[in-house]
Amino acid sequence: MSKLHKPGKANADPLRGLSDTTVDGRLAIVGFEPDSDAWIKEDTTKIGYEVSFARHLYKPQPLRTLEEINADTLAIEKEAEGLLDGLLQVGAR
Numbered sequence: 001m002s003k004l005h006k007p008g009k010a011n012a013d014p015l016r017g018l019s020d021t022t023v024d025g026r027l028a029i030v031g032f033e034p035d036s037d038a039w040i041k042e043d044t045t046k047i048g049y050e051v052s053f054a055r056h057l058y059k060p061q062p063l064r065t066l067e068e069i070n071a072d073t074l075a076i077e078k079e080a081e082g083l084l085d086g087l088l089q090v091g092a093r
Contacts, residue, residue, distance in 0.1 A: 002030050002032050003031045004028050005028065005031060006028065007027050007029060010029045011029070012029055018031050
């Protein structure tokens with residue numbers, strides 16, 4: 001069911017079912033009754049959406065193997081041992 005409004009009495013607002021049109025050569029605002037099955041609750045309706053860039057663009061790197069991690073740990077331990085020895089020798093002088 002629809003209802004005609006004169007221009008100026010109502011403004012076109014498609015979200016509320018008011019559209020401007022021409023009837024018999026005159027501009028008019030047509031109001032349509034909303035479908036109760038698809039009723040819009042303005043206080044709970046959000047306009048827009050969130051894009052999760054992490055979900056769409058993130059490509060995880062493959063995990064290192066245990067052998068690679070163990071080799072890195074041993075190399076860091078050797079490096080730290082050498083630094084500690086150097087500090088102890090400088091402090092003893």
